[in-house]
Amino acid sequence: GAVVSQHPSWVICKSGTSVKIECxxxxxxxxxxxxxxxxPKQSLMLMATSNEGSKATYEQGVEKDKFLINHAxxxxxxxxxxxxxxxxxxxxxxxxxxxxxNEQFFxxxxxxxxx
Amino acid sequence: AQKITQTQPGMFVxxxxxxxxxxxxxxxxxxxxxxxxxxxxxxxxxxxxxxGSYDQQNATEGRYSLNFQKARKSANLVISASQLGxxxxxxxxxxMDSSYKLIFGSGTRLLVRP
Numbered sequence: 245g246a247v248v249s250q251h252p253s254w255v256i257c258k259s260g261t262s263v264k265i266e267c268x269x270x271x272x273x274x275x276x277x278x279x280x281x282x283x284p285k286q287s288l289m290l291m292a293t294s295n296e297g298s299k300a301t302y303e304q305g306v307e308k309d310k311f312l313i314n315h316a317x318x319x320x321x322x323x324x325x326x327x328x329x330x331x332x333x334x335x336x337x338x339x340x341x342x343x344x345x346n347e348q349f350f351x352x353x354x355x356x357x358x359x
Numbered sequence: 360a361q362k363i364t365q366t367q368p369g370m371f372v373x374x375x376x377x378x379x380x381x382x383x384x385x386x387x388x389x390x391x392x393x394x395x396x397x398x399x400x401x402x403x404x405x406x407x408x409x410x411g412s413y414d415q416q417n418a419t420e421g422r423y424s425l426n427f428q429k430a431r432k433s434a435n436l437v438i439s440a441s442q443l444g445x446x447x448x449x450x451x452x453x454x455m456d457s458s459y460k461l462i463f464g465s466g467t468r469l470l471v472r473p
Contacts, residue, residue: 276459287465341459345392345411348461350404
């Protein structure tokens, strides 16, 4: 199957700093990517849909100024957590797919810890 | 609004036996897709099986089969001949015709006993 990578796999930062997470589709072009957030022992919550060349679409309750998404090319989407706080500590996972009835390919996830 | 429900937070199964993980969904879209993913402790999401709303037959992939009952809006995952490596979280997911968005249920933690 197709491969999606994420970088970094884990990051620790101080409160108030910004953190950028990259999501890359390695062997296919993804016009649409998705960002999820997962707290321990909970499900994946969809944060936003990242569209190449246009603004991201955020789910209700997700602060777009807090979680900046950029999808500059068909293989790269980035999520920037701005002014991170301890409550932003979570597991962030991206995915990419080729259609609503096709398998979505998930990245390995990024574990963010804000001190 | 669309919704996915998994009512079993945790399940035990004896090695080599079969187990059914429940999933019900709610959507007004006539065209949709149902997915099951496995998430081991490493955190990666592993695709298991897919069922389209217009598929006439239940999907099967090796030891995984999907018991699709459209009228009941249920899409239960059946794992046959359980193995120790099947111990993981299992998520049921739903996509709709209108978007690529994949939303997940709360998950079921499966523990396979030797």
